Amino acid sequence: MAMTRRTFMRNLGLSGSSLLWAGCANGQSPTVVKANDWQPAYAKLEDEGKLQDRIDEAYAFFDECQLCPRRCRVNRRGDQLGFCRASHEVTVFSHHAHYGEELPLVGRGGSGTIFFSHCNLRCVFCQNWPIAHEGRGRRVTDDALADMMIDLQRRGCHNINVVTPTHVMPNILNATRKALHKGLRLPICYNTGGYERVEVIRLLDGVVDIYLPDLKYMDGDEADRYTVQGALDYPERAQEAIVEMHRQVGDLITDDRGIALRGLMVRHLVMPNRIAGTREFVRWVAENLSPGTYVNIMSQYRVEHEAFNYPPIARAITPQEFLEAMDWAEEAGLQNLDKRSLAQRDVFLRMAG
Numbered sequence: 001m002a003m004t005r006r007t008f009m010r011n012l013g014l015s016g017s018s019l020l021w022a023g024c025a026n027g028q029s030p031t032v033v034k035a036n037d038w039q040p041a042y043a044k045l046e047d048e049g050k051l052q053d054r055i056d057e058a059y060a061f062f063d064e065c066q067l068c069p070r071r072c073r074v075n076r077r078g079d080q081l082g083f084c085r086a087s088h089e090v091t092v093f094s095h096h097a098h099y100g101e102e103l104p105l106v107g108r109g110g111s112g113t114i115f116f117s118h119c120n121l122r123c124v125f126c127q128n129w130p131i132a133h134e135g136r137g138r139r140v141t142d143d144a145l146a147d148m149m150i151d152l153q154r155r156g157c158h159n160i161n162v163v164t165p166t167h168v169m170p171n172i173l174n175a176t177r178k179a180l181h182k183g184l185r186l187p188i189c190y191n192t193g194g195y196e197r198v199e200v201i202r203l204l205d206g207v208v209d210i211y212l213p214d215l216k217y218m219d220g221d222e223a224d225r226y227t228v229q230g231a232l233d234y235p236e237r238a239q240e241a242i243v244e245m246h247r248q249v250g251d252l253i254t255d256d257r258g259i260a261l262r263g264l265m266v267r268h269l270v271m272p273n274r275i276a277g278t279r280e281f282v283r284w285v286a287e288n289l290s291p292g293t294y295v296n297i298m299s300q301y302r303v304e305h306e307a308f309n310y311p312p313i314a315r316a317i318t319p320q321e322f323l324e325a326m327d328w329a330e331e332a333g334l335q336n337l338d339k340r341s342l343a344q345r346d347v348f349l350r351m352a353g
């Protein structure tokens with residue numbers, strides 16, 4: 001998808017000479033920006049006097065919660081719990097520098113990851129099921145959440161990576177503003193399972209700099225089968241949300257160290273027996289986003305939680321299943337594949353002789 005210079009500069013939040021050079025961030029002709037010339041989107045929104053309005057709008061969802069496609073309509077300020085079982089307060093499992101995320105997020109200082117408890121999707125094969133399904137963690141105030149963000153910045157992390165943020169989006173916005181006033185300057189990375197309402201994602205325009213959604217299933221029947229209480233509309237909801245994310249932030253932009261500043265990064269986990277619909281996924285990305293979209297095709301499917309009870313997903317993927325996924329990605333013309341997925345492909349190719 002062609003991007004004019006003016007659009008590109010606006011997406012970056014830059015003006016004039018701070019741009020070094022531009023292009024696709026795939027290791028062939030990366031977009032490079034001086035780190036010091038950049039400021040996070042939420043800082044600009046605060047300068048315009050609009051951030052508090054967004055927070056108020058987001059918090060209004062708690063009265064009759066429709067933050068995600070489940071649309072439970074419960075009052076989360078009282079003692080009612082919806083599908084996700086989250087209250088109006090945040091429960092955090094951990095916050096730390098994470099070195100296992102995509103390389104543009106990790107850099108040298110790590111990705112400043114905050115793992116939120118509970119989940120609005122809940123896959124039967126969830127690798128984080130004690131956190132997502134059982135809600136393990138401790139309740140914290142928005143002030144304490146802001147302090148975690150500042151702590152991660154102090155430790156040298158490159159971003160604030162909010163994992164499973166959908167059901168606590170209002171708290172994240174509020175904490176981000178509080179942290180901004182304490183000196184936060186890192187981009188917010190919205191790391192979501194993808195089961196989102198596009199109307200809610202629009203509220204994040206000008207707040208989030210990096211979107212990191214999964215696109216887990218391309219077939220509603222599979223999404224329905226492998227999520228607790230089903231999610232027949234997952235592909236539709238996730239796709240329209242991801243299109244909106246891409247509209248807001250565009251393709252990935254990195255600084256002069258290769259660290260992600262802004263843009264969309266999409267994850268897709270290859271599953272046994274082609275259940276994730278990988279061929280349809282890569283074609284959809286190329287046709288509906290951009291061939292330059294950063295895509296991480298992941299090989300680490302494990303039989304976790306309740307997956308043992310579902311024969312089609314009760315085994316690891318084979319090397320052949322991952323290799324065909326990578327072939328499909330290249331056939332679709334995707335140009336910005338995650339380096340570790342490319343390395344994994346090379347390992348499997350060597351194993352195959």
Ligand code: SF4
Binds near residue numbers: 068069070083086
């Ligand atoms: S965020 Fe939770 S309570 Fe709100 S609609 Fe989604 S699942 Fe229901």
